[in-house]
Structure formats: structure tokens, C-alpha cells
Amino acid sequence: MSLVSRHLEENGIPTVIIGSALDVVEHCGVARYLHTDFPLGNPCGDPGNIFGQIGIVRRAIKLLEEAEGPGTTWRTNQSWRGGDEWRDDYAKVDDSNREELRLRGEKRRQQQVAAKASGETRAPMISEA
Amino acid sequence: MPGKYDVPYMQRTRDFYRAQGYEKDYVWANHDETPFAPLPKPLRECRLGLITTAMPDTVEGRSKRQVYASMTTPTPHSMYTDELSWQKTVTHTNDLGSFLPINHLRSTARAGVFESLSGRFYSAPTEYSKRNTVEKDAPRILELCREDQIDVAMLVPL
Structure with a gap:
């Protein structure tokens, strides 16, 4: 997906990625990246948490508007509801x-x-x- | 390693492939320079396109890996995500809003933050082959963005 983003940027279309694999996205290099520190699968928020999801989408839109140069990474302020065991388990x-x-x-x-x-x-x- | 830390996905994936008997490590794309397109006009005048790595939940989408364009209205009930590397032991993809925020983008557009959500969203397959992505899928997605007169794009990989 990072490669698609780069191709769009090269052709004049600004992009923002919302994702959960920080190292992969930053290794590739993209214009704007919003990192959700969740298990892979729900970059836009906890399943069932509509307000949390809207918050993430709005923050990504804000990043789209406010980033001043390439490689701009922001993080969401949300934590996974189930603790941190998933990090070791992946x-x-x-x-x-x-x-x-x-x-x-x-x-x-x-x-x-x-x-x-x-x-x-x-x-x-x-x-x- | 207890507690909070950024999961090293590249290293975990390398180890996971090795454990399955693959001798050659996967090499992730890496670049010295990163392109950056500024907004072409104020965001409130922009049409936004949405791109996902999930495939349409159709017979074709489940069996053929390729770029798809699907309607944003009505919002699909589900997407096909089984082949993607999300963490199936701890979560699920039954709530579209958690990975394909069509409804949230529509309500954000209605609030006047940007002009509109495009009538179509696109599926881009996650590929082992970077060549397929760079030479086939990315150019096809660009073509679709131009057809739909998209000004800005949100990409959401699972």
C-alpha cells in the first residue's frame, strides 16, 4: 500500500495512510502516515467503537491538511482495549x-x-x- | 518482552518465513527519497478517494487477486480479508468501520471538512511481488483516481 501511496504522490495526488505496521511503512517512505498502535486488522479503531473510529478518521484528515513535508508520521492516542499481550503473540x-x-x-x-x-x-x- | 513497544513486523515476518522453511528473506521496499504532493486546493473543496487492501466479498473478489473498484453507496456489509496478515487470534474484521471507514468519511464530508467521498472505493491486493504492485496495481489505481476526479486519497492497509 505504501508503494501505491508513493505512486499517487508522484502523480500529484496527496495521500494519507492509516495503518498499524509502523516499521514497514516508514521503511518504504511515505508522505503522510497515521499510526494506530493496534494489532493488525483494525487501523481505523476498535471494532464496535464508533466514536474512536471517527476520531481516527478525523485525525488522518487533519494530517492530510497539515503535513508540511514527506515522511510525516503522527500517532493516534488510542490504546488497544485488550492489553499488550498481542505484541508478543504476532x-x-x-x-x-x-x-x-x-x-x-x-x-x-x-x-x-x-x-x-x-x-x-x-x-x-x-x-x- | 512485556509492555508497550512497536512490534517489529519486518523481523517477525522474516522469522515466520524461516520457520516455514523459506531460505530467502523477504525484502521490503525501501527508498532514499519520498514524494510529497501538497493539497491542490482547500480540503473543503476536495473529493476524497478511499483505498483498501481488503477484497470485495464476492465470488470474484474471493478468488481473484487484482484491483477492484466498488461502489461506496450502499456501504458494503463485509469485505473479504481472510488472505491478509491481520492478527486473527486477537481481533476480527466484522466491523467495516474499523478498517474501511466509508460511513465515517461520509459523515465527515457532510460536516463540511472535505467536499465529498468518491462514488467508488478501490481494492489493491497486498502482493508478495513488488513488481506487480509498482507496474500493474499502482498505475491502475491512479487511472481510477483520475476517472473519478479524486483530489486526495486515504489508504488503509489492514
């Missing part, structure tokens, strides 16, 4: 799932070979869950 690899992940990789490679053979030229990133 894409966790340890002895409890090492064998399962190895088998999943084998299966995925077989699927990739079959997809390529059928002419498929697109592949998603590996899904975390």
Missing part, C-alpha cells in the same frame, strides 16, 4: 509451533508449485494466523 515462533509451521511451509510450497503451473502470477504474503 507471528510467534517457539517450540510449541515450530513443527506445525514447518509442515505448513511444506504444504504452501506444494500449493505454490500448483498455482504457478496453472498460470497464476500473483501470491499474497504469508498469512499470520
Whole structure:
């Protein structure tokens, strides 16, 4: 998505990204980024929290209007309702799932070979869950 | 590591791929310079376009990864997000407002903050291949933005 944003900016369309993967977005380099420090999936706010969601959208609009140069990152002031355990849990690899992940990789490679053979030229990133 | 910290997604993803037997690390896009377009006119006169990484929740959207343009009215009930790397163990994507804020943008436009929300929003697939994004998807999204006379864009990756 950062690459799409850059392409639009290069062609004169100002953009703002709302996301939750700070390192990925900043590594790519975008004009305006509003960071929501939530688990991946709900960058615009907690499910069910309409007022929180509106607050995030309005802040992104404000960033669109007020950023003065590229690489402007703002953060929302909202915290994930469920505590901080999700941070350690994302894409966790340890002895409890090492064998399962190895088998999943084998299966995925077989699927990739079959997809390529059928002419498929697109592949998603590996899904975390 | 307890407490609050910014999750190192690139490192976690590298480790996750390695654990699945992939030997070559994914290389994320990286640039020395960043383009920046100033607002072309006051925001209250701008038409805003919305772009998501979620696919339409249709037979085609569930099976074919490509750029889609979908109507913002009526607001879709759901989007197809199963193939995306959101954290499925702790949250869900059943509330569109949490990742595709069509209704919130519409009400913000009604309040006069910007002129209008475009009649269509776009889906851009999250791709392993940066080449597909740069050479196919991004130019197609730009084309759609021009067709819909969009002045500013909000991008919301899951």
C-alpha cells in the first residue's frame, strides 16, 4: 500500500495512510502516515467503537491538511482495549509451533508449485494466523 | 518482552518465513527519497478517494487477486480479508468501520471538512511481488483516481 501511496504522490495526488505496521511503512517512505498502535486488522479503531473510529478518521484528515513535508508520521492516542499481550503473540515462533509451521511451509510450497503451473502470477504474503 | 513497544513486523515476518522453511528473506521496499504532493486546493473543496487492501466479498473478489473498484453507496456489509496478515487470534474484521471507514468519511464530508467521498472505493491486493504492485496495481489505481476526479486519497492497509 505504501508503494501505491508513493505512486499517487508522484502523480500529484496527496495521500494519507492509516495503518498499524509502523516499521514497514516508514521503511518504504511515505508522505503522510497515521499510526494506530493496534494489532493488525483494525487501523481505523476498535471494532464496535464508533466514536474512536471517527476520531481516527478525523485525525488522518487533519494530517492530510497539515503535513508540511514527506515522511510525516503522527500517532493516534488510542490504546488497544485488550492489553499488550498481542505484541508478543504476532507471528510467534517457539517450540510449541515450530513443527506445525514447518509442515505448513511444506504444504504452501506444494500449493505454490500448483498455482504457478496453472498460470497464476500473483501470491499474497504469508498469512499470520 | 512485556509492555508497550512497536512490534517489529519486518523481523517477525522474516522469522515466520524461516520457520516455514523459506531460505530467502523477504525484502521490503525501501527508498532514499519520498514524494510529497501538497493539497491542490482547500480540503473543503476536495473529493476524497478511499483505498483498501481488503477484497470485495464476492465470488470474484474471493478468488481473484487484482484491483477492484466498488461502489461506496450502499456501504458494503463485509469485505473479504481472510488472505491478509491481520492478527486473527486477537481481533476480527466484522466491523467495516474499523478498517474501511466509508460511513465515517461520509459523515465527515457532510460536516463540511472535505467536499465529498468518491462514488467508488478501490481494492489493491497486498502482493508478495513488488513488481506487480509498482507496474500493474499502482498505475491502475491512479487511472481510477483520475476517472473519478479524486483530489486526495486515504489508504488503509489492514
